[in-house]
Amino acid sequence: MSKIEVKNLFVEYSDNNKSFLALKDISFRVEEGEFVSVIGSSGCGKSTLLSILLGLKLPASGSATIDGRSITGAGTDRGVVFQHYSLFPWMTVRSNVAFGVKQSRKGLSHRQRLEIADRFLEKVNLPDFAHKYPFQLSGGMQQRAAIARALAMDTDILLMDEPFGAIDAKNRTIMQELLLSLWEGDGKTAKKTVVFVTHDIDEAIFLSDKIVMLSNSPGHVFREITVPFVRPRNRFAIFGTDAYSKLRNELMSLFYLDVAEKIGGDEVVI
Ligand SMILES: Nc1ncnc2c1ncn2[C@@H]1O[C@H](COP(=O)(O)OP(=O)(O)OP(=O)(O)O)[C@@H](O)[C@H]1O
Numbered sequence: 476m477s478k479i480e481v482k483n484l485f486v487e488y489s490d491n492n493k494s495f496l497a498l499k500d501i502s503f504r505v506e507e508g509e510f511v512s513v514i515g516s517s518g519c520g521k522s523t524l525l526s527i528l529l530g531l532k533l534p535a536s537g538s539a540t541i542d543g544r545s546i547t548g549a550g551t552d553r554g555v556v557f558q559h560y561s562l563f564p565w566m567t568v569r570s571n572v573a574f575g576v577k578q579s580r581k582g583l584s585h586r587q588r589l590e591i592a593d594r595f596l597e598k599v600n601l602p603d604f605a606h607k608y609p610f611q612l613s614g615g616m617q618q619r620a621a622i623a624r625a626l627a628m629d630t631d632i633l634l635m636d637e638p639f640g641a642i643d644a645k646n647r648t649i650m651q652e653l654l655l656s657l658w659e660g661d662g663k664t665a666k667k668t669v670v671f672v673t674h675d676i677d678e679a680i681f682l683s684d685k686i687v688m689l690s691n692s693p694g695h696v697f698r699e700i701t702v703p704f705v706r707p708r709n710r711f712a713i714f715g716t717d718a719y720s721k722l723r724n725e726l727m728s729l730f731y732l733d734v735a736e737k738i739g740g741d742e743v744v745i
C-alpha cells in the first residue's frame with residue numbers, strides 16, 4: 476500500500492452558487508519515504524492539492540488516502556509549510572517552533588521542546604532571532620522559521636508549498652541541502668514521505684525521486700517523471716551532466732507546451 480494515494484480526485488470551489496473546478500481527475504501515488512515534487516504553472520491547483528492532503532478541504536469526488544485511510548481532517552502525522560507566512564503573530568519565533576513540537580511529539584518537557592526549537596533555529600540560521608516576533612523578521616526569514624517548525628515536528632509526512640519561494644538564492648541552496656540531509660537521515664530511521672510544491676524545475680530535479688507535473692487549470696496530471704540520479708546527490712556533479720540537461724529540457728518543453736496551449740500559441744521556443 477502506498478503512503479499517500481490520490482485517486483480520480485476532483486476538487487471544486489463554490490462561490491455564489493457557481494462552482495469552479497480546480498482539480499480534474501488527479502491520480503498519483505507517493506510511496507513511504509519517497510520525495511515527490513509537484514510542479515505546474517500558477518493557478519493550476521498545486522495549493523489546492525496540498526489542502527486536500529492536509530485535510531483542510533474535501534474532494535468533490537475521488538479520494539485521497541494516507542496509509543489507506545481517507546483524509547478527513549488535519550493530523551499531527553503531517554508537518555506543513557504553507558505558501559504564505561504562517562507563523563502565529565503573537566508568539567516569538569522560538570515559541571512558534573516549540574509549539575509545533577508540542578503538537579506532534581508527545582511526552583517531552585517544556586525544556587526539551589525549547590532545546591529542539593533552538594536546534595532547528597540554528598539549522599535554518601536564525602538563532603539570533605529566536606526571541607523576536609514574526610513581524611520583526613523579513614518574509615524570507617519568517618519562511619525559514621516556518622520551515623524550522625515543520626522540520627522540528629519530525630512527522631512521517633512533510634507537505635511543503637513552495638517553501639523556498641521567498642528565500643534568497645544563497646539561503647535557498649542551504650535550505651535545499653538541509654531538507655535533503657534531514658530527509659535522508661542517518662539511515663537508521665525510516666525516511667519521511669515528502670510532497671513538495673515548487674515552480675522551480677532545477678529544484679524539483681535536485682530534490683525529488685519523482686516529479687508530478689500538473690497541467691493548466693483545471694489541474695490534472697500531465698506527466699509523471701522519475702528522477703534517475705543516485706543519492707546522496709551533489710548538485711555540482713549532477714548539473715553538468717548530459718542526463719541532467721536532457722531531463723531539464725524535457726521538463727521545460729512540457730512546461731512551455733502547456734503554457735503555449737493555454738495562450739493559444741502553436742510554436743514553442745525555448
Ligand atoms: N478559496 C478559493 N475559492 C475559490 N477559488 C479558489 C480558491 N482557492 C483557489 N481557487 C482557485 O483555484 C485555482 C487553483 O488555485 P491554487 O491556489 O491551488 O493554485 P496554485 O497552483 O497553487 O497557484 P500558485 O502557483 O500561484 O500558488 C485557481 O484558479 C484559484 O483561483
Ligand SMILES: [Mg+2]
Nearest residue numbers: 521522523558
Ligand atoms: Mg499555490
